[in-house]
Amino acid sequence: MSGDFDGKVVVITGASTGLGRAIAVETAGRGAEAVVINFSRSAGEAEETAAQVRAKGAQAILAQADVADDAGCRAVAAAAEPFGRIDALFNNAGVTKFASNHADLDAVSAEDFLRLYQVNVVGAFQMIRAARALLEAGEAPGAVVNTSSIAAVVGIGSSVPYAASKGALNTMTLSLARALAPKIRVNAVCPGFIDTPWFGRALPEDTLARMRAGVAASTPLKVASTAEDIAASAVFLASPASRHITGETLLVDAGTHLGFAPMVAR
Numbered sequence: 001m002s003g004d005f006d007g008k009v010v011v012i013t014g015a016s017t018g019l020g021r022a023i024a025v026e027t028a029g030r031g032a033e034a035v036v037i038n039f040s041r042s043a044g045e046a047e048e049t050a051a052q053v054r055a056k057g058a059q060a061i062l063a064q065a066d067v068a069d070d071a072g073c074r075a076v077a078a079a080a081e082p083f084g085r086i087d088a089l090f091n092n093a094g095v096t097k098f099a100s101n102h103a104d105l106d107a108v109s110a111e112d113f114l115r116l117y118q119v120n121v122v123g124a125f126q127m128i129r130a131a132r133a134l135l136e137a138g139e140a141p142g143a144v145v146n147t148s149s150i151a152a153v154v155g156i157g158s159s160v161p162y163a164a165s166k167g168a169l170n171t172m173t174l175s176l177a178r179a180l181a182p183k184i185r186v187n188a189v190c191p192g193f194i195d196t197p198w199f200g201r202a203l204p205e206d207t208l209a210r211m212r213a214g215v216a217a218s219t220p221l222k223v224a225s226t227a228e229d230i231a232a233s234a235v236f237l238a239s240p241a242s243r244h245i246t247g248e249t250l251l252v253d254a255g256t257h258l259g260f261a262p263m264v265a266r
Helices: 018-029 044-057 070-078 109-137 160-180 205-218 225-235
Strands: 009-012 033-039 059-064 088-091 143-145 184-190 248-251
Touching: 009 018, 009 109, 018 033, 018 044, 018 088, 018 225, 044 059, 059 143, 070 109, 088 109, 109 143, 109 160, 109 184, 109 248, 143 160, 143 225, 184 225
Parallel strands: 009 033, 009 088, 033 059, 088 143, 143 184, 184 248
Antiparallel strands: none
């Protein structure tokens, strides 16, 4: 697969750490000419991502913006304008509210729903809209890959608003795959547990260690996925190898959807 991104221009939202960083490094290592690294707050971590991208031989462009802000989305897309096109847009930015007891309806608020939808759904829509002309400018159809979740498919996850927002993202993926064809392909990757700072910032290390062990014990493949494990699948959906795929939601969860419940294993 090395070289299948030769000369390509890639934009990744939420790319300062975790899956976004892994996607940035993966595309750079596969030959991307330029990688636009969006981040909202973590400037130091975004610089670390940029350094890793440059070490792989690609240009790294930092673009600070909250995707909940439409003007910010337009600024991120504009960072790719000097290249004349965007070959792949990864809508990876996301937020959550941790309230894993879904039966506790008082654990979340209307404000939680609105914030999660504004970033996880509206932000992805705004980024696609902002990048549309550049996605359509290349010789091959531009590719959009939305980072969804197993939560969208089976209703588990960090909270009810999170699962609901990812379900909406999957539906939007289908809608836009129809609406933007044939010039743009739109797909979504649906990871299960990913061992990234996402959980580390919200949970004590001992709780996270138990979760990691529980996931590895309860998935059919007996693993707790890393960001790099998921990045390869996300990048596949933007690569020439998936040129005839659009409107797909790809589960990359080590088999969790087959009936195992990692959240119960905490």
